[in-house]
Structure formats: structure tokens, C-alpha cells
Amino acid sequence: MNGLKISHLSVKFKKKEVLQDISVTFQPQTIYGLLGRNGIGKTTLLSLIANRIFAQDGEITLDGHSVVDNDLALQRIYVMGERNLYPKNLKLVTILADTAGFYGGLDQAYAERLAQKFGLDLEQKYGQLSTGYRSIFKDIIALTVTADYILLDEPVLGLDANHRDMFYQELIDTYAKKPRTFIMSTHLIEEVANIITHAVILSAGKVILDEEVDEMMTKSYLVTGPEKEVTAYVEGLNVIGKEQLGRMTGYYVYDDLPEMRILPDTVYLEKMPLEKLFIYLTQQTTERKEG
Amino acid sequence: MNGLKISHLSVKFKKKEVLQDISVTFQPQTIYGLLGRNGIGKTTLLSLIANRIFAQDGEITLDGHSVVDNDLALQRIYVMGERNLYPKNLKLVTILADTAGFYGGLDQAYAERLAQKFGLDLEQKYGQLSTGYRSIFKDIIALTVTADYILLDEPVLGLDANHRDMFYQELIDTYAKKPRTFIMSTHLIEEVANIITHAVILSAGKVILDEEVDEMMTKSYLVTGPEKEVTAYVEGLNVIGKEQLGRMTGYYVYDDLPEMRILPDTVYLEKMPLEKLFIYLTQQTTERKEG
Numbered sequence: 407m408n409g410l411k412i413s414h415l416s417v418k419f420k421k422k423e424v425l426q427d428i429s430v431t432f433q434p435q436t437i438y439g440l441l442g443r444n445g446i447g448k449t450t451l452l453s454l455i456a457n458r459i460f461a462q463d464g465e466i467t468l469d470g471h472s473v474v475d476n477d478l479a480l481q482r483i484y485v486m487g488e489r490n491l492y493p494k495n496l497k498l499v500t501i502l503a504d505t506a507g508f509y510g511g512l513d514q515a516y517a518e519r520l521a522q523k524f525g526l527d528l529e530q531k532y533g534q535l536s537t538g539y540r541s542i543f544k545d546i547i548a549l550t551v552t553a554d555y556i557l558l559d560e561p562v563l564g565l566d567a568n569h570r571d572m573f574y575q576e577l578i579d580t581y582a583k584k585p586r587t588f589i590m591s592t593h594l595i596e597e598v599a600n601i602i603t604h605a606v607i608l609s610a611g612k613v614i615l616d617e618e619v620d621e622m623m624t625k626s627y628l629v630t631g632p633e634k635e636v637t638a639y640v641e642g643l644n645v646i647g648k649e650q651l652g653r654m655t656g657y658y659v660y661d662d663l664p665e666m667r668i669l670p671d672t673v674y675l676e677k678m679p680l681e682k683l684f685i686y687l688t689q690q691t692t693e694r695k696e697g
Numbered sequence: 698m699n700g701l702k703i704s705h706l707s708v709k710f711k712k713k714e715v716l717q718d719i720s721v722t723f724q725p726q727t728i729y730g731l732l733g734r735n736g737i738g739k740t741t742l743l744s745l746i747a748n749r750i751f752a753q754d755g756e757i758t759l760d761g762h763s764v765v766d767n768d769l770a771l772q773r774i775y776v777m778g779e780r781n782l783y784p785k786n787l788k789l790v791t792i793l794a795d796t797a798g799f800y801g802g803l804d805q806a807y808a809e810r811l812a813q814k815f816g817l818d819l820e821q822k823y824g825q826l827s828t829g830y831r832s833i834f835k836d837i838i839a840l841t842v843t844a845d846y847i848l849l850d851e852p853v854l855g856l857d858a859n860h861r862d863m864f865y866q867e868l869i870d871t872y873a874k875k876p877r878t879f880i881m882s883t884h885l886i887e888e889v890a891n892i893i894t895h896a897v898i899l900s901a902g903k904v905i906l907d908e909e910v911d912e913m914m915t916k917s918y919l920v921t922g923p924e925k926e927v928t929a930y931v932e933g934l935n936v937i938g939k940e941q942l943g944r945m946t947g948y949y950v951y952d953d954l955p956e957m958r959i960l961p962d963t964v965y966l967e968k969m970p971l972e973k974l975f976i977y978l979t980q981q982t983t984e985r986k987e988g
Contacts (some may be wrong), residue, residue, distance in 0.1 A: 444829040445830070538736070565853060566735045594885075
């Protein structure tokens with residue numbers, strides 16, 4: 407019963423089905439990656455959870471209770487959106503105070519420390535911020551607000567490399583001190599591979615993968631070598647991609663490797679990075695849809 | 698005389714000096730990375746080149762002629778901005794046609810192929826696009842417009858991993874067919890490390906590095922091992938960062954390595970990624986400024 411549970415959710419905009427019968431449960435105290443191609447419905451899903459739009463079918467529950475018109479539930483879920491929802495002439499300090507009022511509070515001292523660290527003047531108006539600093543400001547709220555489920559849509563959009571490092575480090579630190587659920591939607595998959603413990607991948611309106619990252623990594627391989635030997639080795643396995651380098655063939659495999667099969671001397675096995683896995687898995691479903 | 702030359706450029710906003718006496722020359726037919734922290738003045742520099750704002754001091758010339766109020770020069774320089782400069786109710790096809798009119802033309806067939814490839818409907822209005830698709834649309838113009846100097850401000854902002862790969866590949870292809878200068882400002886440094894041939898790094902209002910990427914990489918090392926041995930080895934070298942892992946010490950070195958110095962068996966040398974080099978170089982100047 408515990409957790410943020412999405413059941414059989416479907417959404418259409420005009421006649422286009424954006425989400426088709428999505429079911430996924432976000433457990434307490436876990437850091438999730440919500441991954442998917444541009445325009446695949448990640449932002450729609452976050453808006454549904456935040457009650458900003460409503461689904462034609464299905465439901466969303468928090469610890470067993472529907473979130474629709476449920477203020478108690480909504481106070482426990484904070485959604486940081488990619489869109490700019492704040493009035494441009496509001497000062498950042500005012501937005502912080504308003505947010506603290508609606509949710510169960512906000513760690514003001516920590517927010518000020520973070521603002522200092524990221525070089526953000528909280529006396530500014532929201533409309534004065536660049537893309538990068540808008541992300542930083544929204545990240546500061548997400549890291550300091552009192553909520554059990556915190557959804558971050560593109561938290562590092564426009565951030566430079568140093569600021570991205572700082573954000574990831576703060577996320578890990580605050581999670582260690584007070585474990586709660588973070589659901590991060592991002593396009594920089596390689597950078598969060600060591601932070602998220604669970605990945606949910608959306609493609610073509612469906613959940614195509616919902617798994618522990620550790621588990622995923624033990625099944626993600628690149629097998630290289632001469633065509634004939636490599637092809638024999640991967641026979642019957644779930645091959646999601648193929649690349650060629652001169653005479654050498656590489657297969658991207660997402661599967662448990664067969665223990666009984668002998669690896670020839672000319673064939674090499676290596677780990678596939680999470681981003682490659684994502685690229686091939688989501689390409690596959692897109693092609694299937696079009697074909 | 699050839700090239701886009703920035704000489705002793707200084708800009709102040711209110712009393713704050715954003716760019717301080719910047720000098721740098723962008724050569725013909727070269728792919729540049731213009732790198733810097735958030736808010737360091739990259740966008741200001743691009744706006745100056747595009748004649749959208751003006752400098753208090755210094756000048757910008759193209760092949761020896763000032764770009765100020767020089768329509769002939771400005772037609773040869775295309776600046777793709779991070780800000781959204783197009784009216785929201787204009788159709789994408791109309792924007793393409795207008796751009797073709799102002800510059801020396803635009804490869805319409807290639808633009809349509811790219812739109813198809815990226816899944817972008819050109820009959821849409823600009824205001825309907827998401828952050829990612831705004832970037833894609835602006836990238837399509839940048840790749841197809843007839844100009845000798847093309848400046849891209851955050852070309853992959855909001856793009857998913859597959860789209861980023863596609864964009865980099867198209868950039869390399871179109872450059873190979875028709876070499877011209879691309880100046881890319883981006884925060885995803887590691888991803889462009891193999892694409893750019895020359896890097897210009899801005900920090901604290903100044904150009905702190907202006908060098909061929911190949912040259913930079915031959916001077917960028919991480920030296921690891923026991924503290925005593927490592928410290929002895931890097932003595933007198935330009936150490937830009939230090940990290941500790943238990944008893945092991947790592948120094949990030951940006952320097953030519955001393956040929957005469959013997960590397961002890963316990964000390965390891967490896968290449969430093971471009972992003973690490975960037976992080977340490979720009980941290981250093983920021984700290985120097987604050988100190």
C-alpha cells in the first residue's frame with residue numbers, strides 16, 4: 407500500500423494518446439530516474455502527479471489514497487517543473503516563504519546556504535534569472551522543502567559542469583541525512599547513473615523498463631569480436647543494438663549471460679554505459695511503433 | 698587580417714564589469730568551443746558579435762572591417778541565441794524563409810530533411826515548441842543557413858541523448874562538406890571534446906585559455922600514488938587540482954611533463970578529461986577573484 411502508485415493511467419491530448427495504460431509504483435525513500443526521449447510524456451506524468459492536469463483513465467494514489475483533490479496528499483508531493491510557473495515579478499525570498507506555507511515547511515537556513523554556495527541573490531526577482539539560475543532556484547526549493555516525494559523535471563537544465571557536480575553532491579547529502587523519495591527526469595543519464603538506484607524508462611507512451619539500476623547494469627553488455635564468433639556467442643540473447651568497426655562487430659546485449667556458453671578467445675565482453683542502454687532501448691520502441 | 702577578431706572588448710552592466718579587456722580571434726573554417734561557467738558573459742559576448750548590444754571599449758572586426766552597423770559583415774555571421782527571439786505566433790516555415798532572406802540563403806532541402814529526422818513539424822508555431830524542440834529548431838537554422846561564422850549558444854539545451862548524438866553527427870557532416878566556422882557555447886564539455894578543434898575558456902570576465910584541443914590534451918594529466926612520491930614528481934609543475942582517496946593522492950596537472958624526471962613505479966599517469974580541466978581551471982580563477 408505504501409508509496410506513490412500510478413495505476414493504468416492513460417492521457418490523450420486532442421486525439422493523440424500521450425500516455426497509454428501506465429502503471430508504476432514509486433517506493434518511499436528511493437532515488438528514481440524517470441528517463442525518456444524528448445516529448446515522450448515525462449512532463450505530462452509529472453503534471454498528473456501534481457494534479458495540474460487530469461487523466462482520462464486510471465488513478466494515482468499516495469499510500470492508498472487518491473491524490474485528486476486531496477490536499478493532505480498533495481502537501482507531501484513537491485513537483486519542480488520545467489515550465490516557469492512563478493510570476494516574473496515575485497522576489498525569490500517571497501516564493502520560498504509561499505512554498506514553505508503550502509507544504510509542511512522548508513529548511514530556510516539550508517536554502518540560504520545553498521543560495522550562497524551557488525552564487526544566487528535571493529533578493530532578485532524570478533524574471534531576472536537566466537535559464538541556469540532558474541533551474542538552480544527550483545533545485546534549492548526541491549532540496550529544502552518538507553515533502554516525502556520530490557519530483558524534479560530537468561534539474562540541471564542550463565547548469566555548468568561545476569554547478570551540476572554541486573547539485574548531485576547536495577542531493578546525495580540531503581538524502582543521506584533525511585531519506586525521502588526523489589524522482590528525477592533528466593537527459594544527462596550518464597551523470598545520474600551513480601546517483602539513482604532505480605530507473606523507469608518511458609517510450610512511446612508506455613513504461614518499457616522499471617528496474618533497479620544495479621540489476622540493469624548486470625544485464626548490460628557490449629560483446630565485440632569477429633562477426634562469426636560474436637554472432638554465435640549472442641545467439642538467442644536479447645540484442646538491442648549492433649555496431650560495426652571495420653571487420654569487428656559489436657552487439658549491445660540486454661540479458662542475463664548464458665553461464666554454460668564458452669566465450670571464445672577472440673570475443674570480448676565489457677559493460678555497456680547506462681546512456682547507451684537508454685539510447686538503444688528507446689530507439690527500438692520508436693522503430694517498432696513506426697514500422 | 699582574416700577571421701572574426703575581438704580586440705580589447707570591455708562591457709559593463711550597471712557598475713558590474715561583465716567582460717574585461719577580452720581579445721580573441723576566431724579563424725575561418727574551424728570548430729570552436731566557447732566554454733565558461735554560468736553567468737560568466739558568454740551570452741553577452743555572442744550578443745556583442747551579433748550587434749545586439751554594444752561594448753563600452755574595444756572592437757569586433759570581420760576580415761579587418763568593424764561589424765558595427767556593417768550589414769555585409771552581419772550577413773556572414775549567424776548567431777543562434779539561448780533567448781527566444783522569435784515571435785511566438787510565427788510558423789517555423791515563415792521563420793526559415795525570413796532567415797533565408799536576411800542571410801545569403803538557407804539550404805531548404807537540408808532543413809526539411811533535418812526536421813523530418815528530428816521529428817519536428819515545420820507547420821507548427823514557434824510558441825508551441827518545448828525547450829528541447831526550440832533548441833532543435835534553432836540548430837536546424839544554424840546548420841543550414843548560408844554564413845561563414847555560425848555561433849551556437851547552448852545548442853543541445855533540453856535535448857535527449859539520441860537527439861544530441863544526431864546533432865553532433867550532422868554538425869560534423871555539414872562541416873566536412875562545407876567547412877566554415879562554428880563557435881559553440883555549451884555546458885556539456887565532455888560531449889564536444891571530440892568535435893571542437895579549439896577551445897576558448899572564459900572566467901571572471903577574461904579569456905583564461907585559448908588553445909587547440911589537441912595541444913590542451915597533451916598537457917592535461919592526473920598523477921596518482923602515495924602522497925610523498927606524487928608530490929615529489931609534480932614539484933614545480935602547474936598543479937590545478939588535488940583530490941584524496943584514502944592514502945592515495947591525485948594531482949591534476951596542466952603542464953608539459955618533465956622528460957628528465959623519472960616516474961616512480963608507485964606513481965601513475967593518466968589523461969585528464971576535458972571537463973575536469975575546465976572545472977579546475979575555472980574554479981581556480983573564481984577563487985583567486987574572491988580571495
